[in-house]
Amino acid sequence: MILRMSSMFLRTLREDPADAEVPSHKLLVRAGYIRRTAPGIYTWLPLGLRVLRNVERIVREEMDAIGAQELVFPALLPREPYEATGRWTEYGPNIFRLKDRKGADMLLGPTHEEMFTLVVKELYSSYKDLPLSIYQIQNKYRDEARPRAGVLRGREFVMKDSYSFDIDDDGLAVSYELHRKAYINIFDRLGFDYVIVKAMSGAMGGSRSEEFLAIAENGEDTFVRSPGGYAANVEAVVVPQAEAVDASAVPAAxxxxxxxxxxxxxxxxxxxxxxxxxxxxxxxxxxxxxxxxxxxxxxxxxxxxxxxxxxxxxxxxxxxxxxxxxxxxxxxxxxxxxxxxxxxxxxxxxxxxxxxxxxxxxxxxxxxxxxxxxxxxxxxxxxxxxxxxxxxxxxxxxxxxIQAAEVRDGDPAPDGSGPLESARGIEMGHIFQLGRKYAEALDLKVLDQNGKLVTVTMGSYGVGVTRAVAAIAEGNHDELGLVWPREIAPADVHLVATGKDSEVFTKAAEIAAELESRGLSVMYDDREKVSPGVKFKDAELIGVPTIAVVGKGLVDGTIEVKDRRTGERADIPVAEVVDHLVATVRS
Amino acid sequence: MILRMSSMFLRTLREDPADAEVPSHKLLVRAGYIRRTAPGIYTWLPLGLRVLRNVERIVREEMDAIGAQELVFPALLPREPYEATGRWTEYGPNIFRLKDRKGADMLLGPTHEEMFTLVVKELYSSYKDLPLSIYQIQNKYRDEARPRAGVLRGREFVMKDSYSFDIDDDGLAVSYELHRKAYINIFDRLGFDYVIVKAMSGAMGGSRSEEFLAIAENGEDTFVRSPGGYAANVEAVVVPQAEAVDASAVPAAxxxxxxxxxxxxxxxxxxxxxxxxxxxxxxxxxxxxxxxxxxxxxxxxxxxxxxxxxxxxxxxxxxxxxxxxxxxxxxxxxxxxxxxxxxxxxxxxxxxxxxxxxxxxxxxxxxxxxxxxxxxxxxxxxxxxxxxxxxxxxxxxxxxxIQAAEVRDGDPAPDGSGPLESARGIEMGHIFQLGRKYAEALDLKVLDQNGKLVTVTMGSYGVGVTRAVAAIAEGNHDELGLVWPREIAPADVHLVATGKDSEVFTKAAEIAAELESRGLSVMYDDREKVSPGVKFKDAELIGVPTIAVVGKGLVDGTIEVKDRRTGERADIPVAEVVDHLVATVRS
The missing domain is CATH 3.90.960.10 (YbaK/aminoacyl-tRNA synthetase-associated domain)
Structure with a gap:
């Protein structure tokens, strides 16, 4: 795949957008990845969509690897199942509600617990059908009071949500562990600096619950950790009840x-x-x-x-x-x-x-x-x-x-593993053992080995897919622009042709074609009448990990190859440059 | 990829769903491809999603091949652009409207003319930027009064919509022709028996307009054609004004x-x-x-x-x-x-x-x-x-x-190319020259070669992606079940292991693994304690084009390979079966 900048639907901006506060938001807009359509609602331009699809692909591969099966529910849903579980009311103003032409109440799905539970109830009836893990990668909707930071907290966003269904708690523990490992693979591949912390299960109910937080100064979540390995979202820190003390010597009040x-x-x-x-x-x-x-x-x-x-x-x-x-x-x-x-x-x-x-x-x-x-x-x-x-x-x-008092740096970890230290993060994934809350509300039962109807126990697992793009950008940029991890970059190589010499463009086009034939995707800056300075600035801003410049060096038979992250440059002989780039990309 | 039926999230049904009238709807539900969630709103189960993704892939490949660039707009949209073009009102009760928590009017996009026009206005400013074709494959919403026939006419559905932007009419004609060719490729690959007919441009405005109709008894559209090559949606037939006759001999009224x-x-x-x-x-x-x-x-x-x-x-x-x-x-x-x-x-x-x-x-x-x-x-x-x-x-x-009288078989074609004959079809694609309607309403202008601001002219091109799955099913089934064209089938081979002999299952698993390593996707019926009859019925119902049965023949060293469409069977020696199947799939 060759993306020619002369015809690509892309305009980079030199100025930060007025409404952007965090670097990822500024850079994703400036570099032409996303554009705001309404508060908290974004359009994914061609470059952005390529990155988004890369994130989706990684998530999908890792979910498939643990045997989870993909399906897709509607985003527009009937009220009744959400009424049955109480969430129609519980979500308050945080969901988008609407009426259809016949006056029926509907909503835009915030998460799909109800739908997953019901589809399993419709299809399955026996313990022999379990365990089961199913997932979808799909648009979700939440009418956030304060949509924030571009696609970091949007009102329309893509999430991967999966659910496991097991006959008993032991089974749930196994399904949970499988997802936990899949998530570790996902966040490793996405290039995150992340931490797994104990979490609240929130409005969802349930027991064991962990979050994957990308460590980021601009994160909305605060977490604490101790030298001994305790780690929790600050919301989930459970301060133990202080032991009773002897009050016999205390005077009367x-x-x-x-x-x-x-x-x-x-x-x-x-x-x-x-x-x-x-x-x-x-x-x-x-x-x-x-x-x-x-x-x-x-x-x-x-x-x-x-x-x-x-x-x-x-x-x-x-x-x-x-x-x-x-x-x-x-x-x-x-x-x-x-x-x-x-x-x-x-x-x-x-x-x-x-x-x-x-x-x-x-x-x-x-x-x-x-x-x-x-x-x-x-x-x-x-x-x-x-x-x-x-x-x-x-x-x-x-x-x-009530666990409502602030947790301070230096407070003891609840498990005795040393003093706590706090930092901020972005919630990228959440895994938790839902238990039987939804299965009970919607009557999901199967026959067990003894022919007795038992309620199924569920796990719930989410990854913020659009959010991941922003969080990766938040953790991978410098003052010049974005610096994508290789596996999710919009292209493998950014090839820049500079100067007015037609030989330069001929050679660059040749290299682009060769790279494509070797299976690489190339962003090729073939624009004429655009100065080298502008082209370099755009390349830094866009953030493809490897930049190759066909220009002045060509008379000496070399092409400059630059690593976007380290800034390291090397002049590579023309004859070797394709092999060199392929090796760099595959390394 | 091996899809094991023992663990696949799939249950076939022997009975037709009560609300289904047309064969595609009955079969897609019975064979476990889709399930109804609300009127006109469907869940895509794992099998169905595989077919849907195949259709999307074909559409995407053909759009990319003509240089169209993919992006994705939100489905949840602000009112203002639709107000500017009048569509907020014109759509009447056919769009889903809602208010957000701050009382702002929003809608679920029925089509995205406004958004495409605005994004080009934001990014582009010169004739040098044109021509441009951009597209998305995305959920669309229409609050149909009569949602019908499963996913054939749904209220939430996937559409590919693209738009071309040109500086003048000649450019638009070229962009239109490119899309027309891409659509011919798409519908050829999707295995449709289709016809290209003149069409109305409807609420969209515009001039040249054609529809791609899949010929189908259960289609909602009626079209007419003549032996001389005239073809039009019956709505678009323009009966010429009858020539004046001499009334001098007519007595007084x-x-x-x-x-x-x-x-x-x-x-x-x-x-x-x-x-x-x-x-x-x-x-x-x-x-x-x-x-x-x-x-x-x-x-x-x-x-x-x-x-x-x-x-x-x-x-x-x-x-x-x-x-x-x-x-x-x-x-x-x-x-x-x-x-x-x-x-x-x-x-x-x-x-x-x-x-x-x-x-x-x-x-x-x-x-x-x-x-x-x-x-x-x-x-x-x-x-x-x-x-x-x-x-x-x-x-x-x-x-x-007014062109409102019925068109009857035998009526002369408007172009004199012979008597008309009518038939029914399903609208699968629509291409039309929008012209400047939206560009004018939203003020999309660019500088021309003389530095003068001119209004851009647009083309609009849509493919019903979820509808295509139903339409393909409508045109590709028999009394036993579905018969998918090879390129969109949920798997390449349906491998059935029958009997109680463990050797059968061992051999079948071996063949499945070999096929997978050769790049084929295999639906493998590895279910134990399920009778051969049930397995054969399921295979016919699901409709993978090639069925291989590992069973009785194994003692004689053969495996039965059956063509789902023709019913032809052949006993293939075990040692040759993988090569045979690979050759069949690739032929």
Missing amino acids: EVVDTPDTPTIDTLVDAMNAKHARSDGRAWTASDTLKNVLVMLVHPDGSREPLAIGVPGDRAIDEKRLGAQLEPAEVAAFEESDFEKHPSLAKGYIGPGVLGAENSSGIRYLLDPRIAEGSAWVTGADKPGFHVMDLVHGRDFTADGT | EVVDTPDTPTIDTLVDAMNAKHARSDGRAWTASDTLKNVLVMLVHPDGSREPLAIGVPGDRAIDEKRLGAQLEPAEVAAFEESDFEKHPSLAKGYIGPGVLGAENSSGIRYLLDPRIAEGSAWVTGADKPGFHVMDLVHGRDFTADGT
Whole structure:
């Protein structure tokens, strides 16, 4: 395949698009791979489509290699199956809904759990039919509130989603492991610097769950890892419940006068100034218990207040909090909400009102660091007053715990494998053991060996295909442009003919033809009346891994071959250049 | 590639699906290629997807061969470009519309003229950039009132649509011809029995327009052809205006008493009984002028009455009528509509009320067979009365002509190439010269050689890809099942192992592996505990062109090879069977 730049449907831009913030977005638009059609909705131009197809091919090969079978569902789906599983409601405004001409409710599929479950129910009936893994590579739709960074988070995007079906948990574990290995192969071949982390299963339900994150400064996900090998999406970090401590020596709780101390800092200062500790130590923020109110908005639109107690030195992490509460969304607790709950003294809220035997009627959840028997300085539920020596379990209780406090660098890994360190990543793949949630909702049962109907257990496995293109670009560029990994580059060689000498173009065309006959794809810059400088800039921007320049060197019988990534150049004798390029590409 | 039936996600059905009427629909469902998800919306199971991909590959290869470049637009599109061209309204209820979470109007693309036009406008600016042909193979959406026959007329379907862009009409003619040749290659390779016919350009506007129709009894389109080579979709047949005749000898028009003659038959009888012709000939239906009223419903919902005059022996063809009036839809003229037009005497309507100087205010169009100077028996606009010797041009005029009367076998071809004969077909491809309609609406201009801005002229070219699978099935089956043309079959060879002898399965597995290593795809029926009868039935139903049976013959050292289409069988020595099969597939 020869792509001639003189006729290719391609225009590179020297300026960054106004709406682009991250490098991959800027470069994919500037180099002519994608174009924006609507917010979060993109057109794949010929160059971009070539890269996208390469990613699809790699994903397909690895899925086929584990015996998964490809099919394709419609993108436009009827409401009923999504109603049966509750997702029609749970997805809230995040799915595109529409009515057909007869008034029937339909949606654009965000993921296809329901459809996969139903098709297996229609075709299969016995344990002998299992295990089964089926997949599709297809357009998905999510009406993101904040589509972002080009195709990194779009509203129409391509995903590979696969599902495994097994008769029992052991089978599911095997299917999961097969997909895990396939994913490792996929992300290795895509040239990612990635990490596999424990993940939340989110709105999907299920048990074991891992994400493949491409490590990237601009990633939306934060993950933590320890020297001992622990790795988790920060949303999925489970801080263990602190062990109970002996509270027998703690004096009785005492209300103390702390005027104008609505914040933890002002509280700590006031306590140190006016209410010295018996042991002489200074009060710190970690001695205080901060109670935060939020408002949950459920998918059906109903609102529920929630109180969360965390040590005063620790903020609430909105993403961790959100992940715990899905499918509800978390909104601010407004002034008007305070008015509806007059027992809440803003800035001085304490477990007296929130605790289990409280008067507020608000659910109250504690950070797991709040040990049974531990004593706290916290709000006394009246303006200007706090209470000290308030002991958890003795003086107050709560409705449960929640993993919502921030995770900080240096925090111990939950498995004891050392201090955590955080970094950012882009979620490229997600594998998880769905279990029987969808099979139960849609009644997918098969006969087991004893002739008894049993519910099938499922695994769910996704790869963001369009997102992968952006994530690869995010991890493979320099100040001049893109630098594609070889297996997904839009061409094997970028051949540039420079100068006005017709001999140059004749020789270059000859080389292009020879490379094509050897099975290579060639991007051939055959444009006349375009300066060498512009051609070089375009080649750097487009990012084919190997650039060959037919130009000035030709009089000395050489052609310059440049490695796009390292910048290394070599003058290769004309007679050897085809062999040299083929060897380079195949190496 | 070996597809093992023991693990393949496939279940064949012995019964026809209840909602299927045409053979292709029944067989594609029964043989496990597709499954219905919602009305007009289908899932492509693994076998079906293999066939679909083969069709896509052929289309892609032929498009690439004429230098067309592939890209892909989103399916979910913003309203604005479709508003600019008027199609947002014109499509009426035939497109899926939706709103996103911010209330923006969007649609699921029915075709992408607007997007193609805009992307060229964004990237190109000079005549030097042209000609250009770009295409996509992509999901399209139409909210058909009557989705039909499985994937033959679906609401979500795959189409290849391409567009050519040229600086002038001569360029467009060249681009059109290139596509026409590519389409001939495509439909030849797809194994169609097809005909190229003149076509209407419909809601698209434009000039030269041809359809590729697969000849099929169950086709929705009717076409006519003549021995001399004329061929047209019946909608596109243009009957020439009959030449004026001399009316000087025709007596003055005379109102005649014709009680109880609201139909042409009763009128002809009454005329022959009561009002003999001066020349003694009997009156026939062809002497009468029938005036038919319909109601046009415009895309904006407004209603407009329309009267059509045709010779009494000729019916109105609803599809021809509809094609002339697009984007308006044609509805019945109801009793309540008559009430609003009291001057219309139902059953006795004539040009007296409808004609140009009429009192009804209704537009009146005549069949082109109504020559200037010809005399007619027609309604006298009062119940029980007709008028005879009413001469077109002398006694009445109309607002124009319309191509709405039926075309009958034996009618002369418009080009004089002999009598027409009709048949039915499935529209597989449509090529037409769009001209400047979209370029004007969206302001696509480039600089010409003189530095002057000129509007680009476009061609539009579509192939129904999912429809092609159904149409091929429609044309390639017998009472036992499907019979795929070789290039699009889901596998090259269907290898059946029969019996309980493990040696049979060992040998069959060996042959499958050898065929695979020779580059063939093999559907291998390795199922144990399934009877030979069931396996043979499945093989016939699935329709791989070559079936090889490893079974009883093995003791004599032979394997039976059967041609699915002809039914021819041959016993091939085991040692030769792989070579034989490879040669058969490659022949």
